Amino acid sequence: MKYCSTCGAPVILCIPSGDTRQRHICVNCGAIHYQNPKLVVGAIPVWEDKILLCRRAIEPRRRKWTLPAGFMENHETSAEAAIRETLEEACADVDLDEMFTFIDLPCIDQVHIFYRARLRDANFRPGDESLETALFSETDIPWDDIAFRSTTSTLRHYFEDRRTGHWRFHAIVQHAAAQ
Amino acid sequence: MKYCSTCGAPVILCIPSGDTRQRHICVNCGAIHYQNPKLVVGAIPVWEDKILLCRRAIEPRRRKWTLPAGFMENHETSAEAAIRETLEEACADVDLDEMFTFIDLPCIDQVHIFYRARLRDANFRPGDESLETALFSETDIPWDDIAFRSTTSTLRHYFEDRRTGHWRFHAIVQHAAAQ
Numbered sequence: 001m002k003y004c005s006t007c008g009a010p011v012i013l014c015i016p017s018g019d020t021r022q023r024h025i026c027v028n029c030g031a032i033h034y035q036n037p038k039l040v041v042g043a044i045p046v047w048e049d050k051i052l053l054c055r056r057a058i059e060p061r062r063r064k065w066t067l068p069a070g071f072m073e074n075h076e077t078s079a080e081a082a083i084r085e086t087l088e089e090a091c092a093d094v095d096l097d098e099m100f101t102f103i104d105l106p107c108i109d110q111v112h113i114f115y116r117a118r119l120r121d122a123n124f125r126p127g128d129e130s131l132e133t134a135l136f137s138e139t140d141i142p143w144d145d146i147a148f149r150s151t152t153s154t155l156r157h158y159f160e161d162r163r164t165g166h167w168r169f170h171a172i173v174q175h176a177a178a179q
Numbered sequence: 180m181k182y183c184s185t186c187g188a189p190v191i192l193c194i195p196s197g198d199t200r201q202r203h204i205c206v207n208c209g210a211i212h213y214q215n216p217k218l219v220v221g222a223i224p225v226w227e228d229k230i231l232l233c234r235r236a237i238e239p240r241r242r243k244w245t246l247p248a249g250f251m252e253n254h255e256t257s258a259e260a261a262i263r264e265t266l267e268e269a270c271a272d273v274d275l276d277e278m279f280t281f282i283d284l285p286c287i288d289q290v291h292i293f294y295r296a297r298l299r300d301a302n303f304r305p306g307d308e309s310l311e312t313a314l315f316s317e318t319d320i321p322w323d324d325i326a327f328r329s330t331t332s333t334l335r336h337y338f339e340d341r342r343t344g345h346w347r348f349h350a351i352v353q354h355a356a357a358q
Contacts, residue, residue, distance in 0.1 A: 003183060004184070005181065005182050005183070005184045005190075005212070006182070008189075009187075036217050036218065036250055036252065036253060037218055037252075039218065039290060072216050073200065074214055074285075077283040078350075079283070079352070080285075098350070099281065099348075099350045102257075102278065104257050107254075109254065111251075169278075169348040171257075
Protein backbone atom coordinates (compact mmCIF):
# COMPACT_ATOMS: atom_id res chain seq x y z
CA MET A 1 0.00 0.00 0.00
CA LYS A 2 1.50 3.29 -1.20
CA TYR A 3 -1.53 5.54 -1.68
CA CYS A 4 -4.68 6.36 0.29
CA SER A 5 -7.72 4.55 -1.11
CA THR A 6 -9.94 7.37 0.21
CA CYS A 7 -8.20 10.45 -1.27
CA GLY A 8 -5.30 9.20 -3.44
CA ALA A 9 -2.52 10.95 -1.48
CA PRO A 10 0.59 9.03 -0.32
CA VAL A 11 0.47 6.99 2.89
CA ILE A 12 3.21 6.57 5.48
CA LEU A 13 3.79 3.72 7.93
CA CYS A 14 3.59 4.85 11.55
CA ILE A 15 1.94 4.04 14.88
CA PRO A 16 -1.25 6.08 15.37
CA SER A 17 -1.86 7.79 18.71
CA GLY A 18 -3.38 5.28 21.15
CA ASP A 19 -2.33 2.31 19.02
CA THR A 20 0.57 -0.11 19.42
CA ARG A 21 1.13 -1.18 15.79
CA GLN A 22 2.34 0.42 12.60
CA ARG A 23 -0.48 1.30 10.19
CA HIS A 24 -0.67 2.90 6.77
CA ILE A 25 -1.82 6.48 7.45
CA CYS A 26 -2.69 9.07 4.79
CA VAL A 27 -0.50 12.21 4.88
CA ASN A 28 -3.42 14.24 3.49
CA CYS A 29 -6.73 13.07 5.03
CA GLY A 30 -5.35 11.13 8.00
CA ALA A 31 -7.29 7.96 7.16
CA ILE A 32 -5.85 4.88 8.91
CA HIS A 33 -5.83 1.79 6.67
CA TYR A 34 -5.94 -1.38 8.75
CA GLN A 35 -4.89 -4.75 7.34
CA ASN A 36 -6.32 -7.92 8.82
CA PRO A 37 -6.12 -11.70 8.29
CA LYS A 38 -8.19 -13.24 5.53
CA LEU A 39 -10.45 -16.28 5.78
CA VAL A 40 -9.96 -19.15 3.33
CA VAL A 41 -12.87 -21.61 3.44
CA GLY A 42 -13.19 -25.05 1.90
CA ALA A 43 -14.92 -28.41 1.97
CA ILE A 44 -13.98 -32.07 2.44
CA PRO A 45 -16.31 -33.51 -0.23
CA VAL A 46 -16.99 -37.21 0.40
CA TRP A 47 -18.47 -39.83 -1.94
CA GLU A 48 -18.80 -43.29 -0.38
CA ASP A 49 -15.40 -43.71 1.34
CA LYS A 50 -13.54 -41.39 -1.02
CA ILE A 51 -12.52 -37.72 -0.92
CA LEU A 52 -12.71 -35.33 -3.87
CA LEU A 53 -9.46 -33.47 -4.51
CA CYS A 54 -8.59 -30.86 -7.16
CA ARG A 55 -5.28 -30.50 -8.97
CA ARG A 56 -4.47 -26.81 -9.09
CA ALA A 57 -4.29 -25.05 -12.46
CA ILE A 58 -2.99 -21.82 -10.92
CA GLU A 59 -0.16 -20.62 -8.73
CA PRO A 60 0.73 -21.00 -5.93
CA ARG A 61 1.37 -24.75 -6.00
CA ARG A 62 0.22 -25.32 -9.58
CA ARG A 63 -0.16 -29.06 -10.38
CA LYS A 64 -0.44 -29.96 -6.67
CA TRP A 65 -3.61 -31.47 -5.17
CA THR A 66 -5.89 -29.69 -2.74
CA LEU A 67 -9.33 -29.72 -1.19
CA PRO A 68 -11.63 -27.18 -2.88
CA ALA A 69 -11.20 -23.89 -0.97
CA GLY A 70 -10.78 -20.17 -1.51
CA PHE A 71 -11.14 -16.69 -0.04
CA MET A 72 -14.43 -16.06 1.69
CA GLU A 73 -16.30 -13.16 0.07
CA ASN A 74 -18.16 -10.27 1.66
CA HIS A 75 -21.91 -10.85 2.11
CA GLU A 76 -21.63 -14.64 2.37
CA THR A 77 -21.41 -17.09 5.26
CA SER A 78 -18.48 -19.45 5.69
CA ALA A 79 -20.77 -22.38 4.77
CA GLU A 80 -21.86 -20.60 1.58
CA ALA A 81 -18.19 -19.99 0.75
CA ALA A 82 -17.36 -23.70 1.14
CA ILE A 83 -20.26 -24.70 -1.14
CA ARG A 84 -19.39 -22.02 -3.72
CA GLU A 85 -15.69 -22.95 -3.85
CA THR A 86 -16.53 -26.63 -4.35
CA LEU A 87 -18.82 -25.69 -7.23
CA GLU A 88 -16.23 -23.34 -8.78
CA GLU A 89 -13.20 -25.62 -8.48
CA ALA A 90 -14.78 -29.04 -9.00
CA CYS A 91 -18.22 -28.29 -10.54
CA ALA A 92 -19.61 -30.40 -7.69
CA ASP A 93 -22.68 -29.93 -5.47
CA VAL A 94 -22.25 -30.66 -1.78
CA ASP A 95 -24.37 -30.72 1.35
CA LEU A 96 -22.31 -29.52 4.29
CA ASP A 97 -21.92 -31.17 7.64
CA GLU A 98 -20.16 -29.55 10.56
CA MET A 99 -17.16 -27.26 10.60
CA PHE A 100 -14.20 -29.61 11.00
CA THR A 101 -10.92 -27.66 11.11
CA PHE A 102 -10.01 -24.07 11.98
CA ILE A 103 -6.35 -23.42 11.19
CA ASP A 104 -4.48 -20.28 12.25
CA LEU A 105 -1.66 -19.40 9.81
CA PRO A 106 -0.17 -16.23 11.34
CA CYS A 107 2.87 -16.37 9.06
CA ILE A 108 0.69 -15.66 6.01
CA ASP A 109 -2.09 -13.70 7.77
CA GLN A 110 -4.74 -16.27 6.96
CA VAL A 111 -7.20 -18.54 8.74
CA HIS A 112 -8.25 -21.70 6.89
CA ILE A 113 -11.56 -23.41 7.66
CA PHE A 114 -12.86 -26.72 6.31
CA TYR A 115 -16.34 -28.22 6.53
CA ARG A 116 -17.12 -31.92 6.18
CA ALA A 117 -19.35 -32.33 3.14
CA ARG A 118 -21.26 -34.96 1.16
CA LEU A 119 -21.29 -34.94 -2.63
CA ARG A 120 -24.90 -35.00 -3.86
CA ASP A 121 -23.91 -37.23 -6.79
CA ALA A 122 -20.76 -38.46 -8.52
CA ASN A 123 -20.81 -35.61 -11.06
CA PHE A 124 -17.71 -33.46 -10.92
CA ARG A 125 -15.16 -32.07 -13.36
CA PRO A 126 -12.38 -29.49 -13.24
CA GLY A 127 -13.44 -25.84 -12.90
CA ASP A 128 -11.36 -23.01 -14.34
CA GLU A 129 -8.82 -23.16 -11.51
CA SER A 130 -8.34 -26.95 -11.62
CA LEU A 131 -6.42 -29.19 -14.04
CA GLU A 132 -8.05 -32.37 -12.81
CA THR A 133 -10.54 -33.57 -10.17
CA ALA A 134 -10.63 -37.07 -8.74
CA LEU A 135 -11.89 -39.20 -5.85
CA PHE A 136 -9.25 -40.73 -3.57
CA SER A 137 -9.57 -43.41 -0.93
CA GLU A 138 -7.34 -43.01 2.13
CA THR A 139 -4.64 -45.31 0.77
CA ASP A 140 -4.52 -43.44 -2.56
CA ILE A 141 -4.19 -39.86 -1.26
CA PRO A 142 -1.14 -38.29 -2.98
CA TRP A 143 0.40 -37.15 0.32
CA ASP A 144 3.64 -35.97 -1.29
CA ASP A 145 1.77 -33.81 -3.79
CA ILE A 146 -0.67 -31.94 -1.55
CA ALA A 147 -0.56 -28.19 -2.19
CA PHE A 148 -0.96 -26.82 1.34
CA ARG A 149 -0.17 -28.03 4.86
CA SER A 150 -3.66 -27.03 6.03
CA THR A 151 -5.08 -29.53 3.52
CA THR A 152 -2.71 -32.26 4.73
CA SER A 153 -3.60 -31.76 8.39
CA THR A 154 -7.32 -31.55 7.61
CA LEU A 155 -7.17 -34.84 5.69
CA ARG A 156 -5.14 -36.55 8.44
CA HIS A 157 -7.63 -35.46 11.12
CA TYR A 158 -10.48 -36.56 8.85
CA PHE A 159 -9.16 -40.10 8.51
CA GLU A 160 -8.28 -40.31 12.23
CA ASP A 161 -11.77 -39.27 13.30
CA ARG A 162 -13.35 -41.58 10.73
CA ARG A 163 -11.40 -44.47 12.26
CA THR A 164 -12.54 -43.65 15.80
CA GLY A 165 -16.08 -42.86 14.63
CA HIS A 166 -16.00 -39.73 16.79
CA TRP A 167 -16.08 -36.47 14.77
CA ARG A 168 -14.43 -33.64 16.62
CA PHE A 169 -13.80 -29.96 15.82
CA HIS A 170 -10.06 -29.28 15.45
CA ALA A 171 -8.53 -25.84 16.13
CA ILE A 172 -4.95 -25.89 14.92
CA VAL A 173 -2.06 -23.40 14.71
CA GLN A 174 0.48 -23.77 11.90
CA HIS A 175 3.48 -21.54 12.53
CA ALA A 176 6.10 -22.46 9.95
CA ALA A 177 6.49 -20.34 6.85
CA ALA A 178 6.27 -23.28 4.46
CA GLN A 179 2.63 -23.95 3.64
CA MET B 180 -12.48 2.92 -1.95
CA LYS B 181 -11.97 5.62 -4.59
CA TYR B 182 -8.26 5.40 -5.40
CA CYS B 183 -5.78 2.62 -6.11
CA SER B 184 -3.57 1.89 -3.10
CA THR B 185 -0.81 0.70 -5.44
CA CYS B 186 -0.52 3.68 -7.85
CA GLY B 187 -2.93 6.38 -6.60
CA ALA B 188 -5.09 6.51 -9.77
CA PRO B 189 -8.92 6.31 -9.57
CA VAL B 190 -10.61 2.91 -9.29
CA ILE B 191 -13.86 1.81 -10.91
CA LEU B 192 -16.29 -0.89 -9.81
CA CYS B 193 -16.66 -3.67 -12.38
CA ILE B 194 -16.55 -7.45 -12.78
CA PRO B 195 -13.06 -8.64 -13.84
CA SER B 196 -12.74 -11.16 -16.64
CA GLY B 197 -13.24 -14.67 -15.23
CA ASP B 198 -14.83 -13.35 -12.04
CA THR B 199 -18.49 -13.16 -10.99
CA ARG B 200 -18.41 -10.23 -8.59
CA GLN B 201 -17.84 -6.49 -8.79
CA ARG B 202 -14.37 -5.45 -7.62
CA HIS B 203 -12.53 -2.15 -7.33
CA ILE B 204 -10.17 -2.09 -10.33
CA CYS B 205 -7.54 0.57 -11.04
CA VAL B 206 -8.05 2.45 -14.34
CA ASN B 207 -4.26 2.96 -14.58
CA CYS B 208 -2.40 -0.16 -13.38
CA GLY B 209 -5.27 -2.66 -13.50
CA ALA B 210 -4.78 -3.80 -9.88
CA ILE B 211 -7.85 -5.60 -8.52
CA HIS B 212 -8.59 -4.68 -4.90
CA TYR B 213 -10.49 -7.48 -3.16
CA GLN B 214 -12.47 -6.88 0.01
CA ASN B 215 -13.07 -9.75 2.41
CA PRO B 216 -14.75 -10.41 5.76
CA LYS B 217 -12.90 -9.49 8.93
CA LEU B 218 -12.38 -11.66 12.00
CA VAL B 219 -13.37 -10.30 15.41
CA VAL B 220 -12.01 -12.43 18.25
CA GLY B 221 -12.82 -12.36 21.95
CA ALA B 222 -12.85 -14.25 25.23
CA ILE B 223 -15.40 -15.36 27.82
CA PRO B 224 -13.30 -14.60 30.93
CA VAL B 225 -14.53 -16.58 33.93
CA TRP B 226 -13.76 -16.09 37.63
CA GLU B 227 -15.45 -18.62 39.93
CA ASP B 228 -19.02 -18.72 38.53
CA LYS B 229 -18.92 -15.18 37.14
CA ILE B 230 -18.20 -13.67 33.71
CA LEU B 231 -16.15 -10.52 33.13
CA LEU B 232 -17.91 -7.96 30.94
CA CYS B 233 -16.75 -4.54 29.72
CA ARG B 234 -18.90 -1.43 29.32
CA ARG B 235 -17.93 0.19 26.03
CA ALA B 236 -16.35 3.66 26.06
CA ILE B 237 -16.46 3.94 22.26
CA GLU B 238 -18.97 3.71 19.44
CA PRO B 239 -20.68 1.65 18.22
CA ARG B 240 -22.87 0.81 21.23
CA ARG B 241 -21.13 3.14 23.67
CA ARG B 242 -22.23 2.46 27.28
CA LYS B 243 -23.43 -1.06 26.42
CA TRP B 244 -21.84 -4.20 27.89
CA THR B 245 -19.78 -6.70 25.93
CA LEU B 246 -17.30 -9.53 26.20
CA PRO B 247 -13.73 -8.32 25.50
CA ALA B 248 -13.20 -8.70 21.73
CA GLY B 249 -11.77 -6.90 18.73
CA PHE B 250 -10.35 -7.19 15.24
CA MET B 251 -7.74 -9.91 14.82
CA GLU B 252 -4.41 -8.46 13.67
CA ASN B 253 -2.00 -9.70 11.03
CA HIS B 254 0.82 -11.92 12.37
CA GLU B 255 -1.18 -13.21 15.36
CA THR B 256 -3.25 -16.31 16.02
CA SER B 257 -6.91 -16.13 16.98
CA ALA B 258 -5.99 -17.28 20.51
CA GLU B 259 -3.36 -14.52 20.80
CA ALA B 260 -6.00 -12.02 19.63
CA ALA B 261 -8.46 -13.15 22.34
CA ILE B 262 -5.78 -12.81 25.06
CA ARG B 263 -4.62 -9.41 23.74
CA GLU B 264 -8.14 -7.98 23.53
CA THR B 265 -8.90 -9.08 27.11
CA LEU B 266 -5.73 -7.37 28.29
CA GLU B 267 -6.46 -4.18 26.30
CA GLU B 268 -10.13 -3.81 27.21
CA ALA B 269 -10.16 -5.15 30.78
CA CYS B 270 -6.47 -5.14 31.83
CA ALA B 271 -7.01 -8.81 32.69
CA ASP B 272 -4.81 -11.86 32.14
CA VAL B 273 -6.54 -15.02 30.93
CA ASP B 274 -5.64 -18.60 30.12
CA LEU B 275 -7.69 -19.79 27.18
CA ASP B 276 -9.69 -22.96 26.91
CA GLU B 277 -11.31 -24.12 23.69
CA MET B 278 -12.87 -22.11 20.90
CA PHE B 279 -16.54 -21.88 21.86
CA THR B 280 -18.51 -19.92 19.24
CA PHE B 281 -17.95 -19.11 15.56
CA ILE B 282 -20.55 -16.63 14.35
CA ASP B 283 -21.04 -15.71 10.70
CA LEU B 284 -22.37 -12.16 10.28
CA PRO B 285 -22.68 -11.79 6.49
CA CYS B 286 -24.70 -8.56 6.80
CA ILE B 287 -21.67 -6.74 8.23
CA ASP B 288 -18.93 -8.82 6.55
CA GLN B 289 -17.56 -10.13 9.83
CA VAL B 290 -16.98 -13.43 11.62
CA HIS B 291 -16.95 -13.32 15.43
CA ILE B 292 -15.11 -15.97 17.43
CA PHE B 293 -15.09 -16.44 21.22
CA TYR B 294 -12.84 -18.64 23.36
CA ARG B 295 -13.71 -19.84 26.84
CA ALA B 296 -11.13 -18.40 29.24
CA ARG B 297 -10.10 -18.41 32.91
CA LEU B 298 -9.00 -15.21 34.65
CA ARG B 299 -5.61 -15.78 36.28
CA ASP B 300 -6.62 -13.60 39.23
CA ALA B 301 -9.35 -11.15 40.17
CA ASN B 302 -7.33 -8.14 38.96
CA PHE B 303 -9.07 -6.21 36.22
CA ARG B 304 -9.92 -2.60 35.44
CA PRO B 305 -11.21 -0.66 32.43
CA GLY B 306 -8.79 -0.29 29.52
CA ASP B 307 -8.89 2.75 27.22
CA GLU B 308 -11.92 1.44 25.32
CA SER B 309 -13.98 0.55 28.40
CA LEU B 310 -15.92 2.73 30.88
CA GLU B 311 -16.29 -0.03 33.43
CA THR B 312 -15.43 -3.71 33.94
CA ALA B 313 -17.32 -6.05 36.24
CA LEU B 314 -18.02 -9.71 37.06
CA PHE B 315 -21.57 -10.94 36.54
CA SER B 316 -23.22 -14.15 37.66
CA GLU B 317 -25.79 -15.61 35.28
CA THR B 318 -28.73 -14.00 37.07
CA ASP B 319 -27.09 -10.55 37.00
CA ILE B 320 -26.13 -10.38 33.29
CA PRO B 321 -27.56 -7.10 31.92
CA TRP B 322 -29.29 -8.84 28.98
CA ASP B 323 -31.08 -5.68 27.83
CA ASP B 324 -27.83 -3.72 27.71
CA ILE B 325 -25.56 -6.10 25.79
CA ALA B 326 -23.82 -4.33 22.89
CA PHE B 327 -23.86 -7.05 20.22
CA ARG B 328 -26.07 -10.04 19.40
CA SER B 329 -22.99 -12.25 19.00
CA THR B 330 -22.18 -11.55 22.67
CA THR B 331 -25.73 -12.38 23.74
CA SER B 332 -25.78 -15.69 21.87
CA THR B 333 -22.29 -16.61 23.11
CA LEU B 334 -23.34 -15.97 26.72
CA ARG B 335 -26.60 -17.92 26.31
CA HIS B 336 -24.74 -20.92 24.85
CA TYR B 337 -22.17 -20.64 27.64
CA PHE B 338 -24.76 -20.86 30.41
CA GLU B 339 -26.65 -23.66 28.61
CA ASP B 340 -23.52 -25.77 28.24
CA ARG B 341 -22.47 -25.05 31.81
CA ARG B 342 -25.83 -26.38 32.98
CA THR B 343 -25.50 -29.60 30.98
CA GLY B 344 -21.79 -29.94 31.85
CA HIS B 345 -21.10 -30.71 28.19
CA TRP B 346 -19.02 -28.04 26.44
CA ARG B 347 -19.67 -27.98 22.70
CA PHE B 348 -18.39 -25.87 19.81
CA HIS B 349 -21.16 -23.70 18.35
CA ALA B 350 -21.15 -22.51 14.72
CA ILE B 351 -23.89 -19.92 14.31
CA VAL B 352 -25.19 -17.70 11.50
CA GLN B 353 -26.72 -14.34 12.39
CA HIS B 354 -28.46 -12.84 9.38
CA ALA B 355 -30.36 -9.80 10.61
CA ALA B 356 -28.87 -6.37 10.04
CA ALA B 357 -29.27 -5.24 13.64
CA GLN B 358 -26.22 -6.25 15.68
